[in-house]
Amino acid sequence: MNRDLLGRHRSVLPDWLALYYEEPLEITHGEGRHVWDAAGRRYLDFFGGILTTMTAHALPEVTKAVGDQAGRVLHTSTLYLNRPMVDLAERVAHLSGIPDARVFFTTSGTEANDTALLLATTHRRSNTVLAMRNGYHGRSFSSVGVTGNRGWSPTSLSPLQTLYVHGGVRTRGPFAHLDDREFIAACVRDLEDLLGHTRAPAALIAEPVQGVGGFTSPPDGLYAAFREVLRERGILWIADEVQTGWGRTGDHFWGWQAHGRSGPPDIVTFAKGLGNGMSVGGVIARAEIMNCLDANSISTFGGTQVTMAAGLANLAYLLEHDLQGNARRVGGLLIERLRAVAAQVPHVREVRGRGLMIGVELVRPGTDEADHEAASAVLEAARAGGLLIGKGGGHATSALRIAPPLSLTVAEAEEGAAVLEDALRGL
Numbered sequence: 487m488n489r490d491l492l493g494r495h496r497s498v499l500p501d502w503l504a505l506y507y508e509e510p511l512e513i514t515h516g517e518g519r520h521v522w523d524a525a526g527r528r529y530l531d532f533f534g535g536i537l538t539t540m541t542a543h544a545l546p547e548v549t550k551a552v553g554d555q556a557g558r559v560l561h562t563s564t565l566y567l568n569r570p571m572v573d574l575a576e577r578v579a580h581l582s583g584i585p586d587a588r589v590f591f592t593t594s595g596t597e598a599n600d601t602a603l604l605l606a607t608t609h610r611r612s613n614t615v616l617a618m619r620n621g622y623h624g625r626s627f628s629s630v631g632v633t634g635n636r637g638w639s640p641t642s643l644s645p646l647q648t649l650y651v652h653g654g655v656r657t658r659g660p661f662a663h664l665d666d667r668e669f670i671a672a673c674v675r676d677l678e679d680l681l682g683h684t685r686a687p688a689a690l691i692a693e694p695v696q697g698v699g700g701f702t703s704p705p706d707g708l709y710a711a712f713r714e715v716l717r718e719r720g721i722l723w724i725a726d727e728v729q730t731g732w733g734r735t736g737d738h739f740w741g742w743q744a745h746g747r748s749g750p751p752d753i754v755t756f757a758k759g760l761g762n763g764m765s766v767g768g769v770i771a772r773a774e775i776m777n778c779l780d781a782n783s784i785s786t787f788g789g790t791q792v793t794m795a796a797g798l799a800n801l802a803y804l805l806e807h808d809l810q811g812n813a814r815r816v817g818g819l820l821i822e823r824l825r826a827v828a829a830q831v832p833h834v835r836e837v838r839g840r841g842l843m844i845g846v847e848l849v850r851p852g853t854d855e856a857d858h859e860a861a862s863a864v865l866e867a868a869r870a871g872g873l874l875i876g877k878g879g880g881h882a883t884s885a886l887r888i889a890p891p892l893s894l895t896v897a898e899a900e901e902g903a904a905v906l907e908d909a910l911r912g913l
């Protein structure tokens with residue numbers, strides 16, 4: 487490790503900029519599903535940054551598109567016509583399934599959620615918002631105010647009035663013992679109860695699968711049931727697809743489609759993967775909602791030509807190579823394999839997820855207590871074995887997060903699973 491760089495990092499960057507690993511990593515290059523550190527060590531990457539490398543590292547198609555655009559012009563503004571932005575917006579609008587969709591590009595997921603909250607609160611003339619317990623939507627002034635996962639939002643003085651709803655986590659909390667149908671009914675009653683105590687909220691914001699929260703999700707159909715309650719009252723549904731979009735979950739292109747009967751959300755936010763490492767985020771909403779703002783633009787850098795070029799090339803690759811199908815197939819094998827290992831490791835409480843979004847929750851053996859030390863130990867052991875993974879969770883970061891680039895091969899899935907198996911058995 488480069489100790490000099492770590493020392494400089496610590497002396498000039500904020501203390502709260504947490505680094506993974508006892509010996510933090512400096513990634514110097516990547517290719518496919520692999521990255522290399524400054525010492526020349528190769529790692530199989532099962533986290534892709536934080537799901538930011540959606541297709542593959544250093545994908546030649548994306549590299550070329552970025553290089554070509556950067557070599558021509560880096561003219562950055564929303565004051566002029568921007569062909570790559572229009573091209574990508576058309577594609578994203580079409581893929582969203584939202585009727586009469588408008589797309590606004592941002593540079594991050596936080597900014598996308600800020601914009602969605604700005605739209606919803608303006609459209610509905612209400613600063614009350616519903617959000618899911620344990621959810622994560624960012625740490626800006628408004629997005630932190632709807633981030634229920636307090637482990638990630640210790641300071642929160644938000645301009646929003648937020649009410650937290652049960653349901654994002656299936657296997658913990660007061661309704662965990664119920665079957666799926668009863669669970670959904672209990673969460674709907676909880677939502678109705680909250681609504682009885684408040685002036686009409688603007689929106690419900692929710693991740694279809696909670697990302698930072700440790701890849702947990704409700705039973706399919708929860709958000710369809712919520713939608714009926716919301717629709718009757720004119721409350722908007724914002725689906726935060728920052729982690730779940732673009733086929734990551736295998737069965738669906740968007741995470742919300744697991745709750746399909748409800749139709750598309752009123753507003754969808756996305757970020758992370760579309761730019762394959764370039765900063766592309768955005769908001770999709772029906773024109774009537776998007777156009778409620780009285781603004782000229784709300785971002786200078788959103789939709790820059792070079793990031794749009796990356797998004798276009800990356801999305802084309804994803805669709806041409808059916809990486810959603812690959813996520814379903816390879817992710818399915820990986821989940822099966824990990825469940826078989828988990829059955830023999832008492833620390834593993836649950837292997838969950840779908841597609842290439844897999845969570846492994848660790849507890850102290852024989853108890854239901856979240857074990858974040860075990861999660862850190864597995865993270866270190868996996869790294870020593872040449873594998874990068876992530877971690878997350880509710881009040882404790884006790885879940886391993888596995889979210890490789892969507893082009894992961896079966897051989898690579900097996901190679902990574904073998905390293906994880908050793909790391910888990912070593913606990």
Ligand code: PMP
Pocket residue numbers: 536593594595596597599622623624625693697698726727728729757758
């Ligand atoms: N929403 C979700 C679901 C996320 O996981 C994240 C990032 N972890 C964000 C929003 C915020 O995105 P960003 O870090 O790009 O601002």
